[in-house]
Amino acid sequence: MKLSITILFQHAQDNDECRIIFKTFFGLIRYTILIPLIKVDESSPGIVFLHKEKLNHRSESPAKRKKYDPREIIHSFKETRDFARHVIHLHVIIRKFMARVSVTKLEWSTNIGTGDAAQTGIAVGIGWTLKYGVVALVSKFMKLKTKPLLSITPSFQKAVSETKITCMIHFRIGYAMLAGIRILKYWRGNRLKLKSFVSRQANESY
Known part of the structure; x- marks a missing residue:
């Protein structure tokens, strides 16, 4: 499924x-x-x-x-870091799961400008570098089954900041369950901490 x-x-x-x-x-x-x-x-x-x-x-x-607020954001990062430390070879588990994820659509269009031609040119260059970097990461860790559609339109006359991203991915639920089982298997320490972390994330999620 x-x-x-x-x-x-x-x-x-x-x-x-x-x-x-x-x-x-x-x-x-x-x-x-x-x-x-x-x-x-x-x-x-x-x-x-x-x-x-x-x-x-x-x-x-x-x-x-x-x-x-900043305190809550920093606390979330610390919790995530502590969670990663409690799972042996977590990066291996994540990479194995991500390798099962297929990207079937990736479109990213941007309209950017600062009102100054030189600054706009620099911003466009940074934008292309960022986009190619993201595509490289996606193709490295996931199955990129489509040709990414990337575009940047410079605006030299006025300050503009617009972007639109459409991304479609899919994976089998069984692979996600397997990753969860591996996390439980390689969890070191008190299991109550794991349950507490999952419970907090569920309560704070959308």
């Missing part, structure tokens, strides 16, 4: 939107997460997410607002 995940991200000036669509059972089960707003809170340091959820073709759930 395959799980297909489609990630749609769009950034236009100060407006961001991210849509993640999960499909399985030949598309009969469809779960959508919509994050229509991602921004930095100006009143106090932190990142604010406003997200909605929808199962199959039912109406969307009420919008939920979640804010992460």
